Amino acid sequence: MSPKSREPKLVIVGGGYLGSDLAKSLDAVMDVTLIERASHFTHAPAMIRAMVDPALLDRALIPYDGLLKRGRVIRGEAASIDGTGVTLADGTQIAGDTIVLATGSSNSAPFKSATGDIEGLRADNAHWNAALRDASRVLIIGAGAVGTELAGEIAHAHPEKKVTLVASDPALFPGFPAKLGASLAAKLAAMGVEVITGARAQTLPGRDRPKGGTVALSNGREIEADLIVPAVGSRAQTSVADALPDVDRAADGRIKVDGYLRPSTLPNVFAAGDVAAAGDAMTIVGISRQKPWLEKTLKSLAAGKRLEEIKPYAPWGEKAPILVPLGPKRGSSFMMVATLGDWVTRMMKGRDLFLTKYNKLLGRA
Numbered sequence: 230m231s232p233k234s235r236e237p238k239l240v241i242v243g244g245g246y247l248g249s250d251l252a253k254s255l256d257a258v259m260d261v262t263l264i265e266r267a268s269h270f271t272h273a274p275a276m277i278r279a280m281v282d283p284a285l286l287d288r289a290l291i292p293y294d295g296l297l298k299r300g301r302v303i304r305g306e307a308a309s310i311d312g313t314g315v316t317l318a319d320g321t322q323i324a325g326d327t328i329v330l331a332t333g334s335s336n337s338a339p340f341k342s343a344t345g346d347i348e349g350l351r352a353d354n355a356h357w358n359a360a361l362r363d364a365s366r367v368l369i370i371g372a373g374a375v376g377t378e379l380a381g382e383i384a385h386a387h388p389e390k391k392v393t394l395v396a397s398d399p400a401l402f403p404g405f406p407a408k409l410g411a412s413l414a415a416k417l418a419a420m421g422v423e424v425i426t427g428a429r430a431q432t433l434p435g436r437d438r439p440k441g442g443t444v445a446l447s448n449g450r451e452i453e454a455d456l457i458v459p460a461v462g463s464r465a466q467t468s469v470a471d472a473l474p475d476v477d478r479a480a481d482g483r484i485k486v487d488g489y490l491r492p493s494t495l496p497n498v499f500a501a502g503d504v505a506a507a508g509d510a511m512t513i514v515g516i517s518r519q520k521p522w523l524e525k526t527l528k529s530l531a532a533g534k535r536l537e538e539i540k541p542y543a544p545w546g547e548k549a550p551i552l553v554p555l556g557p558k559r560g561s562s563f564m565m566v567a568t569l570g571d572w573v574t575r576m577m578k579g580r581d582l583f584l585t586k587y588n589k590l591l592g593r594a
Contacts, residue, residue: 236260237531240315240325242307242469244270247502247516247523248331249296253590254524259531261300262323264307264315265293266345270591274513275582276340276354277378278557281386283358288584290347295592306345307332309472312495327497327527330470330484334463334503334511337436340375343466360439360456365390368444368454370430372396374512374553376460377413381555384420392422393452399427404510405551408568412561413553416571420555425450433459463511465504473498479506488541490523496536499523508544513583514552518545554579 237259241248244265252263275289293302306318314325335343339353361367367383369376372394380394394417401410401424414424428446434457441455465483470476473493477485483506484492490507492500501507501519509515522542529539552574554560560574 237527238262238314238324238326239329239527240264240323240327241329241331242310242315243331243333243466243502243504244293244296244302245331245333245502246513247520248329248333249293250516250520250590251329251331251501251523252300252302253296254520255527256297256300258528259300261297262325263293263297263300263302264305264317264323265302266304266306267342267347268292268304268345269347270296270587271341271347271350272582272584272587273336273340273375274378274578275584277375278382278582279354280339280357280361280379281382283354285584286351286354288588290350291588291591291593293591296590307469310469310495310498311472312497325497327530328499329523329527330492330498330500330504331502332466332469332504334465336375336463337433337459337461338375357439357458361387364441364455366454367392367456367458368452369394369458369460370433370444371460371462372398372401372424372426373460373462374551375463376458377401377417377553378555379458379460380417380422380424381420381559384417384422385556385558388421393454394422394424395428395430395446395452396424396426397429401426402551402553405563406568409551409553409561409563412568412570413555416555416559416561420559433461435459463503465511467504470500470504481506489526489536489539490519490542507542508546510545510549510551512549512551514550515545552578554582 239259240262242264269290272289279285308318309316315323339357342350428448431445434440443453476493486492486505490499503511548565550564552562559571562569562574
């Protein structure tokens with residue numbers, strides 16, 4: 230019997246931020262299998278800028294080939310999960326002592342693929358970039374991180390275009406200190422972006438392909454644009470969890486988990502990242518807290534420790550950091566105790582968008 234055959238078998242469903250990082254971290258001490266339907270990791274922040282600058286696309290879409298040295302990445306669609314492992318859509322069964330569900334989320338606009346079709350994502354990027362180049366007036370509906378960052382990217386690269394950003398909330402980033410939203414709104418205004426708050430679009434064109442037209446807002450205003458970009462938030466990819474016993478969903482569609490990130494009554498199945506309602510936002514920052522906890526917990530369990538002896542997961546809560554670049558030079562960030570400006574945001578995220586980090590993580594320099 231080989232040493233690897235005696236190691237705990239860990240199966241991770243989903244190769245996004247949490248799944249890939251966790252697989253890499255445990256590859257040396259467990260028999261790791263990562264199930265992912267796409268051929269490439271999609272680095273979402275860079276995909277936002279790639280809509281403006283398609284030259285980034287090759288670095289933002291990173292093949293999984295170099296991720297693991299000992300484990301394996303299986304390209305496939307997970308159909309169901311039980312206490313013994315994962316069954317793929319083609320009937321293949323992957324045995325696992327522990328299973329982590331990390332299927333992530335999808336967006337309307339071309340920043341992620343809902344199906345794992347990377348070539349389709351490349352084609353979508355080309356269509357949206359061409360539409361952006363031809364547009365004089367751009368309307369972005371939704372002012373979360375994606376919409377706000379996109380507004381900044383367009384305004385930086387194309388200051389001649391009229392950009393309008395519509396937020397349903399009365400202020401930008403209402404879940405954070407007011408100074409963050411006010412700072413971002415002021416910077417966007419200085420870049421020529423019109424920010425409309427407290428209004429919803431009555432219709433949402435552009436979900437499937439680039440489209441222009443007139444959008445009526447709930448405040449009675451109508452806005453005409455050559456390109457309408459829906460950036461109304463991410464949707465958790467939860468279908469594979471349907472067969473889990475006693476699974477429940479939060480109001481936003483994410484899967485509820487207990488204090489140990491377990492989504493069901495199966496003691497060896499965990500859920501984390503965007504798919505899990507663990508108390509964190511759908512951000513890389515949220516995952517950066519969950520992944521170390523999971524890594525430590527799974528190592529402890531493999532060493533014979535009981536879960537009840539392990540400290541439960543504690544989400545970021547109100548002190549969750551966030552970095553919001555407005556192009557490569559400007560932006561604002563909240564870093565647990567203070568709102569910081571252009572230099573910190575540029576150096577920490579805006580300049581490189583973590584491209585170097587994630588290309589290195591996946592084994593590509």
